[in-house]
């Protein structure tokens with residue numbers, strides 16, 4: 001029973017990162033397929049998966065295609081009930097679902113102003129009021145999640161789908177050196193120091209870009225080790 005995961009770029013595609021973490025972090029068997037997100041071949045590459053048209057997309061072992069990250073997450077959790085993809089406690093589980101749904105639907109100012117990039121840290125990014133409001137809301141949700149926390153450094157203690165959904169937010173907080181609380185910064189460090197995240201980033205670093213997408217015209221420093 002092997003899943004087929006279709007993703008785009010590793011350095012810039014936040015949704016691809018989420019999709020990959022959903023399988024990788026829970027030890028689910030999968031084959032990875034690259035779609036030409038920036039090469040101009042995306043529409044053709046996606047044709048066999050129609051009507052899915054964005055990455056990530058998932059093909060189940062029976063051939064069923066699932067688009068949209070939230071649908072992929074729920075399907076994988078349903079098919080792998082022992083993988084612990086959602087928190088075990090019902091209240092924590094409901095809250096984790098809420099956090100994932102709000103991630104999919106929200107934080108448009110942060111997402112628009114700070115496109116995910118895992119290349120370097122941008123210095124001197126000017127935080128607008130809208131971005132500040134998104135950061136505050138994210139911190140409110142993370143603090144709420146901590147009220148359900150069992151042992152472990154993740155949002156709900158043990159790693160859950162909520163952590164996969166918020167990994168690109170952590171990458172933005174780090175990659176734009178955003179002003180967040182110590183609690184948030186500690187969680188971001190946990191995320192980017194995790195072996196799976198580091199493996200993903202290292203694979204992405206093998207590709208060079210000229211010109212560099214999403215150049216903010218800011219000074220940069222190396223991504224933290």
Ligand SMILES: N[C@@H](CCC(=O)N[C@@H](CS)C(=O)NCC(=O)O)C(=O)O
Pocket residue numbers: 008012013014015016053054055056067068069070104
């Ligand atoms: N709502 C989708 C978002 C997926 C998405 O926006 N993926 C981007 C890559 S990060 C994409 O495929 N963009 C290509 C395009 O918009 O044509 C999900 O939850 O999976």
